[in-house]
Amino acid sequence: MSRKRTAALVGNPNSGKSALFNALTGARQKIANYPGVTVERKAGRLTLPSGEPVELIDLPGSYSFDAASPDEEVTRKVVHGEFEGEPLPEVIVLVLDAANLEQHLVFAQEVLELGRPTVVALNMVDLAERDGLTLDPAALSEALGVPVVPTVAVRRKGLADLSAAIAEAESHADEEAHKRWHLTLPERRLSAKHIARAAILSKSTRHTIENGIDRVLLNPWIGPVILFGLLFVIFQAVFAWATPFADALEAGVGAISGLVTDTLPPGFARDFLTEGVLAGVGSVVVFLPQIVILFFFILVMEASGYMARAAFLMDRLMAGVGLSGKSFIPLLSSFACAIPGIMATRSIPDPKDRLTTILIAPMMTCSARLPVYAVIIAAVIPQTSVGPGIGLQGLVLFALYIAGILGAMVVALVLRKTVTSGAASGFIMEMPRYQLPRIKDLAIGLWQRAWVFLRRAGTIIFTVTIVLWLMLSFPKAQEGESQMDASVAGRIADGLHPVLEPIGFNREMSLALVPAMAAREVAVSALATTYAVDAKDEDLAASGVTDKIAALWSLPTALAFLAWFVFAPQCISTIAVARRETNGWKWPAFMIGYLFALAYVFAGLTFWIATALGL
């Protein structure tokens, strides 16, 4: 028997499907895209009690087979066996939220009508108990005609029973499907009500915990204050908590660099490793702690259920610029990275809304800008305090975030009146119940994101750094000529420099912008490499890139560089993902054009105003 055995998790959004998937498969997951559509395919390996493996697929959450989104379309096609290249799953694991039975049974009946071998996971029974519900799984099983296993994914309860039930259902996979009678939506809804009523043994009338929490968090006055306070804390934490880890990483890179210098004889190989590889990649990897901290907060907000509340609170403001609260989640994710942010716009049903969100997402300050901001801020902004717990450096960082947000809002408003004009968009979304995020789910999420960053550092950034180092190191300078002037890169920067000089950029900066087209953080490694190659005296060569910027850049120049990176679309991956999500080059080209124009204008304004003020 060599056929590929598969089972698929199917259920409503917010049924705890992903937590169950994590619990069943562990950290070994394969995340890819379904061919031809921009929907994520998550697969993992489930080991049956017999020791045999089954591929478990986590299908996108759906409210019905009457698809209203590309995600739901994928789920419908896969369970109907109509998705090319995806085998019909042998077993369907139908995930129901125990505390939301009546609602989830509507879609459940649609799934059961298929007549495929099905096992029901009655998930989050603990939350149902918390809400005062006592359920009878046996009654539910009888009413649905399939096995029902109560589970608490986050506490690994019921997982063995569920695996056993999947194995049992799998042994009937070859039997012909017994399609059931097709019901209409009102009929399904009525029958869901009866089934739920029969399965609920008792229910207390006490208010759910959500009501109490939401009374505070969604309070029209306190709610937004809490949200903005939280966002401020996140950005301060990104800067403050990461420092010891970043210092340790930096010391580690320095130690390796020293070791290489001591071991290898002077020459090409040594320079290549220390000045090229270690100086370049090292200066980017140092920012891993900040990225992990930012993603940590975003993951906690998502897993706890607060993210949907934030969308609710933001909807009015977003409506003011022609968007909806649904755009808030992709935009907030874009603070970590525009790539998952742009991919998250798939949850926005209105196409004009979605396009506008994609176009403004790159203005959200992503983690790749942090290395640039952090280095420049540390170099030119004094480490003074402007109030209890508020440092000037953190405040400048906060101002840069705000500049990106305001820019995005203004652009959204303009776009919605011009290129993406259309009917006002709507906002309909389910607000999930509050949950304590589970450490393991957070760890898996953080690991996946840290890995993406490290892989980028190891591939794109590594390659670009080396190419740049070679371009900087050859041809070799003659006596009396600086290495930078003589090099290939220096010549390119010479061509670019006249364009950027009016906005205060020096030649090293113009040079750094070229490889930074690949990814913004490369600007830092490019500067580090440039200064390491071009250092005239040993002391300056030994000091970090921050010290060099502090010594060599004027304040207006440094501020102009910061303003440039608020807008400049310097990220090949973002452009590529925008192309994929908009199916063509038209919109990415538009995005690149307007963002570079904004970057130039605002860097210029910053430089001229700062110079006029005598900074």
Place this chain on the structure above:
Amino acid sequence: MTLDGFEHEKAARIVAVDWAALAEDEGKRLKALGVDEGAEIAVIHRGIFGARDPLAIRIGRMTIALRRSHALAIEVEPA
């Protein structure tokens, strides 16, 4: 009376929905969430800083956010 003008935290039954006033996808989405003729709902939260938009309603044990424009298309009576 429409859902928009209905009293806070009071149980309401949907009498009629003006589907024509809603975009097709939004109608689909509301139906899938159970917002349809005969459903019992209650408005439990309103937008920030005194804006009455958006609204959060309770339906069954679920909380759903929607806009005033949707609430204006939903005709309700006290349940």
